[in-house]
Each structure stands twice: as structure tokens, then as C-alpha cells.
Amino acid sequence: MAVINSSENLSDELKADLARVDASGLDPGYERKIFLVNKVLQEEIGMGKFQWQLFALSGYGWLVDNIWLQGVAIILPQVGNEFFDAQHTPWMTFSLYMGLITGAALWGIVADIIGRRPSFNATLFIGGVFGVAAGAAPSFTALGGLLAALGFGVGGSLPVDGMLFLEFIPGSHQYLLTLLSVFWAIGQLISSLLAWAFIANYSCTGSNSNPQPDPTVAPQYCDVSTNNGWRYTFYTLGAITLTGFFLRFLMFQLPESPKYLLSQGRDAEAVAVLRDIARRNGKELPEDVMSLAILRAAAGEEHNEAEDDALPVVDNGLKSVARDFMRIPSDLVKSVKGMNAQSFKPNMAHINPLFATKKVAYNTITLWLIWGFIGLAYPLYNSFLPTYLNERFVGSGVATAASTDATYRDYAIISACGVPGSIIAAWLVELPRSGRRGALAVSTLLTGVFVFAVTGASTDTAYLGLNCANSLVQNSMYGVLYHMTPESFPAPARGTGDGVASSLNRVFGSMAPIIKIYAGTKAPSAPVFTSAAIFCLAAFLAATLTVEGHGKSAL
Structure with a gap:
């Protein structure tokens, strides 16, 4: 799969994707990552x-x-x-x-x-x-x-x-x-x-x-x-x-959704989840098809090679799932506290794209x-x-x-x-x-x-x-x-x-x-x-x- 790293080598398919009505308001870098993830899901992981x-x-x-x-x-x-x-x-x-x-x-x-x-x-x-x-x-x-x-x-x-x-x-x-x-x-x-x-x-x-x-x-x-x-x-x-x-x-x-993880800037976790899904489908996702470097290059972002060695391991165990479950109240409190205290305006990142x-x-x-x-x-x-x-x-x-x-x-x-x-x-x-x-x-x-x-x-x-x-x-x-x-x-x-x-x-x-x-x-x-x-x-x-x-x- 070719690396997408600049506007000059965009495929016609990606250009059409970027021009979609429902893509308006999205960060172009995020959308290029999603395009790559969709390609991986379609061509490498499949329906398993x-x-x-x-x-x-x-x-x-x-x-x-x-x-x-x-x-x-x-x-x-x-x-x-x-x-x-x-x-x-x-x-x-x-x-x-x-x-x-x-x-x-x-x-x-x-x-x-x-x-x-x-x-x-x-x-x-x-x-x-x-x-x-x-x-x-x-x-x-x-x-x-x-x-x-x-x-x-x-x-x-x-x-x-x-x-x-x-x-x-x-x-x-x-x-x-x-x-x-x-x-x-x-x-x-x-x-x-x-x-x-x-x-x-x-x-x-x-x-x-x-x-x-x-x-x-x-x-x-x-x-x-x-x-x-x-x-x-x-x-x-x-x-x-x-x-x-x-x-x-x-x-x-x-596991957590890779598209949600990308929307939160957690690229390394998204790559790890994609590999985990491939393994659960009985497949392997090679480094030359999906890696943190490829994902960052697709969005035109800089990549630190040291991050490749620290790629997280997906934890779908019972303890991890239970922690997520019990974390809901505290995470909601943190989200409320994260609002702008002076203007009382909430984060509109989840509203503006609509x-x-x-x-x-x-x-x-x-x-x-x-x-x-x-x-x-x-x-x-x-x-x-x-x-x-x-x-x-x-x-x-x-x-x-x-x-x-x-x-x-x-x-x-x-x-x-x-x-x-x-x-x-x-x-x-x-x-x-x-x-x-x-x-x-x-x-x-x-x-x-x-x-x-x-x-x-x-x-x-x-x-x-x-x-x-x-x-x-x-x-x-x-x-x-x-x-x-x-x-x-x-x-x-x-x-x-x-x-x-x-x-x-x-x-x-x-x-x-x-x-x-x-x-x-x-x-x-x-x-x-x-x-x-x-x-x-x-x-x-x-x-x-x-x-x-x-x-x-x-x-």
C-alpha cells in the first residue's frame, strides 16, 4: 500500500474522499488517516x-x-x-x-x-x-x-x-x-x-x-x-x-474503536488495535502496510522513530474492561472541569463538524x-x-x-x-x-x-x-x-x-x-x-x- 504523504501524490479516490459533503470541517490530517484506516480495513483485515x-x-x-x-x-x-x-x-x-x-x-x-x-x-x-x-x-x-x-x-x-x-x-x-x-x-x-x-x-x-x-x-x-x-x-x-x-x-x-482513538490523537493505540483485530481474524498486519510512521506520513506529520519501539500492547483483558467501566463517573467529572471556566463555553469539537x-x-x-x-x-x-x-x-x-x-x-x-x-x-x-x-x-x-x-x-x-x-x-x-x-x-x-x-x-x-x-x-x-x-x-x-x-x- 502506497504511503500518502503529500497533496501531489493524492489518489483520485482520496481526493474524492476529501471533497465529500460530510468531510467538511474535519482536520485534513485526521481525514487522511481515516482514509488509510478504511483502506486497511477493506483490503487487509476484511470482514472476519x-x-x-x-x-x-x-x-x-x-x-x-x-x-x-x-x-x-x-x-x-x-x-x-x-x-x-x-x-x-x-x-x-x-x-x-x-x-x-x-x-x-x-x-x-x-x-x-x-x-x-x-x-x-x-x-x-x-x-x-x-x-x-x-x-x-x-x-x-x-x-x-x-x-x-x-x-x-x-x-x-x-x-x-x-x-x-x-x-x-x-x-x-x-x-x-x-x-x-x-x-x-x-x-x-x-x-x-x-x-x-x-x-x-x-x-x-x-x-x-x-x-x-x-x-x-x-x-x-x-x-x-x-x-x-x-x-x-x-x-x-x-x-x-x-x-x-x-x-x-x-x-x-x-477493544476501543481505532477511529475514536485517531480522533483523540492516540495514533499509536489505533495502530495497535488494527493489528489486534487482524490477529483475531487470523491474519497479520505487516509493518509495511500499517505502522505509526505510515499513518503519520499519510497526514503529513512528523514522526519520531523512537515511538515505534513503544507501540502499546492492546489490553482487552477483564481488568482493563472493568477499569473502563468503573472510570465513567470520574472521566465525566474531568471533562466538565476541562470546560473554559471563564467563559463557561464547552468544548465544541464534537459539535462543529455537524x-x-x-x-x-x-x-x-x-x-x-x-x-x-x-x-x-x-x-x-x-x-x-x-x-x-x-x-x-x-x-x-x-x-x-x-x-x-x-x-x-x-x-x-x-x-x-x-x-x-x-x-x-x-x-x-x-x-x-x-x-x-x-x-x-x-x-x-x-x-x-x-x-x-x-x-x-x-x-x-x-x-x-x-x-x-x-x-x-x-x-x-x-x-x-x-x-x-x-x-x-x-x-x-x-x-x-x-x-x-x-x-x-x-x-x-x-x-x-x-x-x-x-x-x-x-x-x-x-x-x-x-x-x-x-x-x-x-x-x-x-x-x-x-x-x-x-x-x-x-x-
């Missing part, structure tokens, strides 16, 4: 055992995020029965979103400040502990608080896991970032099947809501001791989450708006889908064992229909004419169309069929969105850009239970129509994005 293991563990994080998002939606009817507060159960969704908002923003920013690895391990640990605790909640208020803490943990899974995986894979396999969303769909399916198994069989069928909406109907209170299905569901989901943490923490032992030019700024703001709008539209319908199904089967009467079983049976079927959507999305993003933008615009528009159509379904079969179609295109939409977001931001600002996007998704999503409570009671179809309209608006915005990642390696 290390990346496939990371694919599975990153996908596990996405799975966990959705099992809890769907898990909370699933338990709402039974929580209302147990705590005599069916009218206000949407506030449980609001509590979860409060945690998701802070978690998404914090963990994304933390990943830019202290590294990807600590965030990667911490999110599942926090989510698992508080998920199990939520299953033992003694009161309505306690459940809300525990769900907020749970959300704080798992809220970082999507932004951190996606960008981390992107930074370790060769450009030819970036479509796998879209395929990660299949885990999101599987997470929904797991929640649905667990609910069908536990809630349908270990739940009371009467109502604890007081007073009865119809005074002519005799109250049918249920025995709370027979209503443990939702608790069993939460215990199981908590165990699944903690299993993912132990797989990451004890078995895989992830607004370097008008095109970049427009793409950043539009992408964030899309995340926000979809964040509102999705839970307006999906977070209350079990409730909608339950209302359809029960009508104005009292729930029965048969209606409860039918509710969770149909929810499991709808969840299963969504799994192929992620696979379709991985194919769509590689189409040269449509690319990421076209795939996102089309899938989002179809989602809006099918949500509109659901409101007109006159039979149970039509209702189920339209929901299945909606689940398919909806998972395609999220798969593309999860792909193109980290791909649109360069590594120095990727965590921040991704974290803000995910946080806005949760901020807007937190409005869904409020709309459901106050608008849905007067006009039951209002939240659904609102959801469909917002999806259509997001589709229009997607078509106007200025950054297209098709055929390019992530910076």
Missing part, C-alpha cells in the same frame, strides 16, 4: 470472525432496546388492572421515555468523550438490573421510577452500538448496519411471544378499574395474586438483558427532525397497539381469557411480520439509484399509508393484515434510518450526532402518551391519524437530505 462477533453483540443491544420498548407497551392493560389505574397507564410509557431521553443523549456524548467501549458495556448492565427490579415493583409510582432508570440504561444501546459496529467494519459491508435492525424486529417478536406465554396464562381477566364505566355492569375485580404474568415477563426480559452484558463483558472483551457548511448543517438538522417526527409517530400507534388490539376484541365489555389470548396472539403475528422488513432494508440501501435517501423516503411514506389504512379496516382479518404490512415497511424504515444516521456523521462527532438524534426521537416520543391520554379519550382515532400524517411528513424530509452514503466508507 471479529466483526461477525461484534455484529451479533451489537445486534443484541438493539434487540434489548426494543424488547423493553415493546415490553412496556405489552404490560399496560394488566398494570392498569393491578394498580387500579387503567386510565393513567400511558404514564408508564412516559416514564420509560424520560429515561430513554437522558440515556440516548448522555451515552452518545459519553462515547465521544471517554470512548465507545465503556458505554458499550454499561448500557446493558444498567438496563438489566433495573428491568428485573421493575418486575418486583410494589406500586404504580415505583414502577414508573424503575422504568425511567431502565430507560436511562437501554437508551444508549441504539446510538452507541450502531456507531461502534460501523467503525470496525470495511466499507463493502456497511450494509450490515441496516441488517442490524433485524435484531430490533426480533426483540419485538420475543416480547410478543413472552407476553403470549406469560400474560395470556397468568393474568386476571376482570378489571380493577374503579369506578366502572358502565354502572349497569357489575364490577368484576380480579385477584392480584393471579396477575403475575407481566412480572414474569419483566423478569425474563431482565435476564435476557443481563445475559447480553455478560457476553460482552466476560467473553468478547471489545454544522461545518450549509449543506452539512441542513443534513444534520433535517436528520434530527426526521428522528423526532418518527419518534412521535411510532409510539403514537405502536406503543399502544396491544391496547388497541385489546379494545377491538373486548369492545365495551369485560376482558375474558379468550380475548386476552387473542390480543397477544395477534400481536405476536404482527411482530413476526416485521422481521423480513429489516432484510428488505439491507437490500434497498445498496440500490444505486435510490440509495439510503430513497429507501428511507419510500419506506416511511408506505408506513404512513398503512397506518391510515388501518383506521378503515372493517374486519378483524383486514385489521390484522394491514398491521402486518405496516410492521414490514416500518421495520424497513427504521433499518434504513439506523444505518444512515451514524454513516452521515464523521467519527469525532458521531457519538454526539447519533446521541442527539436518538434523544430527540425519545423527546418527541414522550409526547405520545400525553396525546393518547388527552386526545385519544375524546377521539380514539385521533392518535392514529396524527401518527400517519407525521410519517408522511418525515418521508418528504427524507427525500431532501444532502448526504448520501452509498458507495462510500464511513469517516
Whole structure:
């Protein structure tokens, strides 16, 4: 591999890389190093055992995020029965979103400040502990608080896991970032099947809501001791989450991202990590292909040969990973202390690349708006889908064992229909004419169309069929969105850009239970129509994005 040491011998490929819209505002030396790292990942290291293991563990994080998002939606009817507060159960969704908002923003920013690895391990640990605790909640208020803490943990899974995986894979396999969303769909399916198994069989069928909406109907209170299905569901989901943490923490032992290390000026460590990845893939990375001298020469920087003898050894051992994990609070304190004490201005190095030019700024703001709008539209319908199904089967009467079983049976079927959507999305993003933008615009528009159509379904079969179609295109939409977001931001600002996007998704999503409570009671179809309209608006915005990642390696 030729050394790139001056502007005169730049390859056409590198010149095109330097001219990219999303490269605006980056240090040219850093970008040349990233170009070289991408070449090494593509041509020397390739897609091997290390990346496939990371694919599975990153996908596990996405799975966990959705099992809890769907898990909370699933338990709402039974929580209302147990705590005599069916009218206000949407506030449980609001509590979860409060945690998701802070978690998404914090963990994304933390990943830019202290590294990807600590965030990667911490999110599942926090989510698992508080998920199990939520299953033992003694009161309505306690459940809300525990769900907020749970959300704080798992809220970082999507932004951190996606960008981390992107930074370790060769450009030819970036479509796998879209395929990660299949885990999101599987997470929904797991929640649905667990609910069908536990809630349908270990739940009371009467109502604890007081007073009865119809005074002519005799109250049918249920025995709370027979209503443990939702608790069993939460215990199981908590165990699944903690299993993912132990797989990451004890078995895989992830090294730090080389692109993050380069963004921090830790070039020697980045070279050491690349060699470690090659070894874990059963290959060797020769000195004449990747060394500290070559990396510095690529950026036109001076190199001290004495540094070659002191190249650090990558420590992925349990003690090292544990130290990173325990270091999070102290590193955050140091970061805050490092702010300019006189002007109180924070370090903008993680923000400026997101607004370097008008095109970049427009793409950043539009992408964030899309995340926000979809964040509102999705839970307006999906977070209350079990409730909608339950209302359809029960009508104005009292729930029965048969209606409860039918509710969770149909929810499991709808969840299963969504799994192929992620696979379709991985194919769509590689189409040269449509690319990421076209795939996102089309899938989002179809989602809006099918949500509109659901409101007109006159039979149970039509209702189920339209929901299945909606689940398919909806998972395609999220798969593309999860792909193109980290791909649109360069590594120095990727965590921040991704974290803000995910946080806005949760901020807007937190409005869904409020709309459901106050608008849905007067006009039951209002939240659904609102959801469909917002999806259509997001589709229009997607078509106007200025950054297209098709055929390019992530910076």
C-alpha cells in the first residue's frame, strides 16, 4: 500500500474522499488517516470472525432496546388492572421515555468523550438490573421510577452500538448496519411471544378499574395474586438483558474503536488495535502496510522513530474492561472541569463538524427532525397497539381469557411480520439509484399509508393484515434510518450526532402518551391519524437530505 504523504501524490479516490459533503470541517490530517484506516480495513483485515462477533453483540443491544420498548407497551392493560389505574397507564410509557431521553443523549456524548467501549458495556448492565427490579415493583409510582432508570440504561444501546459496529467494519459491508435492525424486529417478536406465554396464562381477566364505566355492569375485580404474568415477563426480559452484558463483558472483551482513538490523537493505540483485530481474524498486519510512521506520513506529520519501539500492547483483558467501566463517573467529572471556566463555553469539537457548511448543517438538522417526527409517530400507534388490539376484541365489555389470548396472539403475528422488513432494508440501501435517501423516503411514506389504512379496516382479518404490512415497511424504515444516521456523521462527532438524534426521537416520543391520554379519550382515532400524517411528513424530509452514503466508507 502506497504511503500518502503529500497533496501531489493524492489518489483520485482520496481526493474524492476529501471533497465529500460530510468531510467538511474535519482536520485534513485526521481525514487522511481515516482514509488509510478504511483502506486497511477493506483490503487487509476484511470482514472476519471479529466483526461477525461484534455484529451479533451489537445486534443484541438493539434487540434489548426494543424488547423493553415493546415490553412496556405489552404490560399496560394488566398494570392498569393491578394498580387500579387503567386510565393513567400511558404514564408508564412516559416514564420509560424520560429515561430513554437522558440515556440516548448522555451515552452518545459519553462515547465521544471517554470512548465507545465503556458505554458499550454499561448500557446493558444498567438496563438489566433495573428491568428485573421493575418486575418486583410494589406500586404504580415505583414502577414508573424503575422504568425511567431502565430507560436511562437501554437508551444508549441504539446510538452507541450502531456507531461502534460501523467503525470496525470495511466499507463493502456497511450494509450490515441496516441488517442490524433485524435484531430490533426480533426483540419485538420475543416480547410478543413472552407476553403470549406469560400474560395470556397468568393474568386476571376482570378489571380493577374503579369506578366502572358502565354502572349497569357489575364490577368484576380480579385477584392480584393471579396477575403475575407481566412480572414474569419483566423478569425474563431482565435476564435476557443481563445475559447480553455478560457476553460482552466476560467473553468478547471489545477493544476501543481505532477511529475514536485517531480522533483523540492516540495514533499509536489505533495502530495497535488494527493489528489486534487482524490477529483475531487470523491474519497479520505487516509493518509495511500499517505502522505509526505510515499513518503519520499519510497526514503529513512528523514522526519520531523512537515511538515505534513503544507501540502499546492492546489490553482487552477483564481488568482493563472493568477499569473502563468503573472510570465513567470520574472521566465525566474531568471533562466538565476541562470546560473554559471563564467563559463557561464547552468544548465544541464534537459539535462543529455537524454544522461545518450549509449543506452539512441542513443534513444534520433535517436528520434530527426526521428522528423526532418518527419518534412521535411510532409510539403514537405502536406503543399502544396491544391496547388497541385489546379494545377491538373486548369492545365495551369485560376482558375474558379468550380475548386476552387473542390480543397477544395477534400481536405476536404482527411482530413476526416485521422481521423480513429489516432484510428488505439491507437490500434497498445498496440500490444505486435510490440509495439510503430513497429507501428511507419510500419506506416511511408506505408506513404512513398503512397506518391510515388501518383506521378503515372493517374486519378483524383486514385489521390484522394491514398491521402486518405496516410492521414490514416500518421495520424497513427504521433499518434504513439506523444505518444512515451514524454513516452521515464523521467519527469525532458521531457519538454526539447519533446521541442527539436518538434523544430527540425519545423527546418527541414522550409526547405520545400525553396525546393518547388527552386526545385519544375524546377521539380514539385521533392518535392514529396524527401518527400517519407525521410519517408522511418525515418521508418528504427524507427525500431532501444532502448526504448520501452509498458507495462510500464511513469517516
